[in-house]
Amino acid sequence: MKIRPDVFYLYAARAARGFGDGFAVIILPAYLSEIGFSPFQIGLVAAAALLGSAGMTLAVGILARHHDLRRLLLISALAMVLTGIALPNFETIAFVLIIVFLGTMNPSTGDIGMFVPLEHAMLAHGAPDQDRTRIFAHYSLIGAIATAVGALAAATPDGLIMVGFDRTSALQAMFYFYAGLGVVSIGLYQCLPRTESHDTAPRATALGPSKGIVYKLAALFSLDAFAGGFAVQSLVALWLFERFDLSLAQASLFFFWSNVLTAFSYPVAVRLAKRFGLVNTMVFTHIPSSACLIVAAFSPNLSIVLTLLLIRSALSQMDVPTRTSYVMAVVTPAERPAAASVTAGPRSLASSISPALAGGPIQGL
Numbered sequence: 001m002k003i004r005p006d007v008f009y010l011y012a013a014r015a016a017r018g019f020g021d022g023f024a025v026i027i028l029p030a031y032l033s034e035i036g037f038s039p040f041q042i043g044l045v046a047a048a049a050l051l052g053s054a055g056m057t058l059a060v061g062i063l064a065r066h067h068d069l070r071r072l073l074l075i076s077a078l079a080m081v082l083t084g085i086a087l088p089n090f091e092t093i094a095f096v097l098i099i100v101f102l103g104t105m106n107p108s109t110g111d112i113g114m115f116v117p118l119e120h121a122m123l124a125h126g127a128p129d130q131d132r133t134r135i136f137a138h139y140s141l142i143g144a145i146a147t148a149v150g151a152l153a154a155a156t157p158d159g160l161i162m163v164g165f166d167r168t169s170a171l172q173a174m175f176y177f178y179a180g181l182g183v184v185s186i187g188l189y190q191c192l193p194r195t196e197s198h199d200t201a202p203r204a205t206a207l208g209p210s211k212g213i214v215y216k217l218a219a220l221f222s223l224d225a226f227a228g229g230f231a232v233q234s235l236v237a238l239w240l241f242e243r244f245d246l247s248l249a250q251a252s253l254f255f256f257w258s259n260v261l262t263a264f265s266y267p268v269a270v271r272l273a274k275r276f277g278l279v280n281t282m283v284f285t286h287i288p289s290s291a292c293l294i295v296a297a298f299s300p301n302l303s304i305v306l307t308l309l310l311i312r313s314a315l316s317q318m319d320v321p322t323r324t325s326y327v328m329a330v331v332t333p334a335e336r337p338a339a340a341s342v343t344a345g346p347r348s349l350a351s352s353i354s355p356a357l358a359g360g361p362i363q364g365l
Contacts, residue, residue, distance in 0.1 A: 006192055007135065010119050011142050013073075013188040017080070017115065018143040020181040022150020022259060023174055024105050025233040026251050027157070030241070031171040035091050039238060043359020044093070045100055045107075046234055050352030052101035056114035058345035064337035069118050069195040076114045077185040080104040084179025088172035105178070107234030107355060113348075117340035122195065124328045124336050133270055133278075133325040140321050141266040148259030153177075154252035207338050210331040217327060218343045222350035224286070228316075229354025231293060236309070239362055244302045254306055261314040269318035278326045282319040289315035 003011070032042050060072050083103030090096055106113055119139070127135050157170035165173070207214055233255065240246040246254075272281045289312045296308035324340075331339040 007123060009188050009191045010122055011139060013077075013115075013185045014119065014139055014143045015146040016181045016184045016188065018146030019150035019153070020080070020084075020178045021106065022147035022152075022255070023154040023156070023252070024150075024178055025107060026151060026154035026237050026248070026255060027171055027174045028105065028107065029234045029238040030157075030248055031088075031168075031175075032096070033238070033241070034168055034171060037093065037096075038359075039242065039363035040359040041093055042238055043235065043355045043357070043362070045096055046232060046355035046359075047352045048097045049100035049103075049106050050108070050229065050232075050348050050355065052103070053106055053113050054345045054348035054352060057117060057348055058341055060114050060118055060341065062338060062341065064118055064121060064341070069122050069337070070189060070192045071194075073115065073118050073122075073189040073192065074186060076104065076118065077182050077189055079114070080182030080185060081179045082182075084175045084177070084182060088175045104182075108228075108232035108351070116344050117337055120324060120328070120340040121337040122192070124333075125195070132328055133273060133321060136324045136328075137266045137270045137321040140317070140324075141263050144259055144263030144266065144317070148256050148263060151252050151255035151259055154255070155249040158247075158249050207335055207342065208332065210335050210339065213330050214327070214335075214339050214342050217330075218346045221323065221343055222346040225347035226350040226354055227290075229351030230358045232351065232355060235355055235358050235362065240305075242362055244305070246302075254309075258310055258313040261310055262317045265314050265318050266321050269320075269322055272318070273322045273325070278322045278329075281322045282326075285315045285318040 029042050083105050086099045160170035292308040292312040296305045299305050
């Protein structure tokens with residue numbers, strides 16, 4: 001099936017961001033630890049990043065109803081550039097907290113952040129109902145594959161050290177690379193068509209007849225996100241560094257395979273959803289995924305821990321395309337940007353609480 005040009009550019013931009021996210025979630029805790037941050041402080045940084053992501057997600061979702069989506073995506077990509085430039089130039093915790101709160105670097109990969117409601121709304125625009133889940137699955141698949149390759153790039157600082165860089169400078173170089181990917185995203189978003197507002201009349205709320213179901217879904221997704229916030233990838237990486245003394249190269253290889261498994265779980269999710277339904281696919285893949293995480297937390301053996309975490313990676317994100325498709329299906333087309341924002345924003349907000357609580361126990365390892 002031929003891909004629409006706008007969908008192609010959105011897929012390409014998702015790949016660029018995914019590549020950056022792939023190494024950023026590993027480099028961020030390694031860099032903060034290198035410049036003297038404690039695990040508790042790193043947990044606070046993760047919490048601030050997710051809290052800022054929640055606020056930005058809600059804001060762009062509300063603005064999207066009355067503004068050009070392309071312009072908002074360009075602004076978001078510019079924020080990505082500024083985040084990558086600012087992080088290596090400030091080492092005090094107060095400034096780092098401000099940067100991650102206002103920026104785009106998240107402690108977890110996946111479909112979170114200010115880009116999400118905008119890209120979801122553009123993907124859903126003009127997509128036939130029977131193709132919507134497939135389009136979102138391809139979007140998530142491309143992002144996850146790019147994230148997996150990006151995770152391998154997290155080993156780059158080891159190579160830079162071998163050619164004369166000190167460890168701190170090698171880690172800082174990766175943030176500038178992240179900024180460069182933001183520039184690539186700007187170029188791709190420039191190719192998108194302009195979008196017009198669905199409704200130019202001022203309204204008290206961006207949600208209309210679907211408000212009730214959207215709020216219920218937001219509450220359910222937020223509960224799930226709160227639990228998931230204890231195991232965002234940056235904290236999992238930090239936990240592996242602290243408990244098992246995992247090297248940067250070993251961590252990058254593990255997260256590569258973790259993201260590969262996540263990537264190929266998306267097309268599997270589409271098949272399961274067609275056979276068992278969207279809701280059943282969301283629910284019954286989460287149960288074994290959560291069981292693996294619980295057992296891994298208590299296992300003293302690194303091989304067992306990594307195996308369980310890989311199994312979890314193959315299951316835990318199957319709800320992403322199905323969840324997005326379900327939300328887009330139960331609201332009217334005009335409500336889609338706001339619905340994507342209202343369901344994604346509270347998820348980020350709920351998940352922002354957990355990392356601050358998880359940092360303390362990791363510090364005690």
